[in-house]
Amino acid sequence: MAERKTTWKSVRDRVRDDILAGRFKPGDRLPRDADFADTLNCARSTVQRAMQDLVDSGLIERRRKGGTHVRREPIARATLDIRVTRLEIEQSGREYGYQLISLKEAVPPVSVLAKLGIAAPRPLLRADALHLADGRPYILEERWICTQTTPEILQVDLTRISANEWLIKNKPYSRYELRLYAQKASATTAQQMEIDQGDALFVIERATFEDERPITLVKSFAQPGYQLVATT
Amino acid sequence: MAERKTTWKSVRDRVRDDILAGRFKPGDRLPRDADFADTLNCARSTVQRAMQDLVDSGLIERRRKGGTHVRREPIARATLDIRVTRLEIEQSGREYGYQLISLKEAVPPVSVLAKLGIAAPRPLLRADALHLADGRPYILEERWICTQTTPEILQVDLTRISANEWLIKNKPYSRYELRLYAQKASATTAQQMEIDQGDALFVIERATFEDERPITLVKSFAQPGYQLVATT
């Protein structure tokens, strides 16, 4: 059909362009949805959908009765996709390798307990492992696993399958916290990753929970040069 | 009213729980929207909205005619909010300070040109500046600004207002690319940030565009200890 319908995406783009072109400035109030629908000759629900998308992308704010406003202090919102390490390596065309470094039960430091929301110190399972790309160390993970919420992990042969992979396949989570930062490689880490002590490592720290019950906390140290790319 | 309506969020949560509890496994096909709507006694549009949300969060995949499937290789999707540096500092209760380090026109290295999608080398404006929190260096930014797309920047007194702030307020972008990585502090950087040479810095590199026309490329070096937190 030659006839173009007004899709909600076209409405969104139009409004976004108006904002980007400065026809609506930060803090400005936009017309009501109903008016927009009127001028654009479409239904209010279509405008609603468009507006909601702009809210999600951080460009506008809406309040009942208060109306729709362009955000005063714009934020850049980006989405990160964190894949299983094996796939990340394989999909970049390199060969994946895995190696368990150590496995033991121990009482973690308070900082770890705090991030997992555990009040009383108790021993957790500590699994350190190396993910290799084309035979070279790529990511080193230091992981604490809550044996109380995931006792099945004790039956898993972690020398053959990584905790990363097993957990994702077998222990779904409902919520997680991500922290990204940089850290100098310690002597031990440097040796394990075959780099120099003091090299700058990119660290992805992730704590996962199911219904507020902690599952695991993992620090992934990435090889120098590693970049995390986010999309708009 | 005591009567509970079935909201699309409740549908989403129910389906999500089914998946998380393993009642649907990775790769499994879910019932059709219409069937879901039937058993849950709600409209198909409500199911549609719920499903779309699960697609956005990376839990399921949908294809026309193909139906809805649980993703085989789950991904963790997180959202990053990047605020204006001044606000980031002020909202954490510290005093914001700003200092221009240098300003000049120069031809950037090819790596910079490439990231901005500029084919023929040409001079850009280079502005280095320091953002301070409670008087101490917090973020050092090395910025290239495209004077061709943003000539107005030349009239701005960058000793008083940061390019970060001016651009965000005055030069909207339609797209950007984010790269996160770790880097060792060079001698110069270390001196400017009052840290030791070789310290691990967290780098946020951002290139912004309007309609494929490059606006700016900025590398933000964050003080050791800086953490970027992402939300689920």
Next chain:
DNA sequence: ATTGCTATTATGTCGCTACATAATAAGTCA
């Protein structure tokens, strides 16, 4: 067997209506 058409199926999108809800403004009574 291969190509091409057609029917089928499940999701995607839009319009319309109706009502819910939050925030505010206006009005009322002591």
Next chain:
DNA sequence: TGACTTATTATGTAGCGACATAATAGCAAT
């Protein structure tokens, strides 16, 4: 004047119907 109530307003959500679209399966002709 101040506290309480009520009306108004704009967004949020749900239902229903209709048609669009992509992917597939089945069938037919060569």
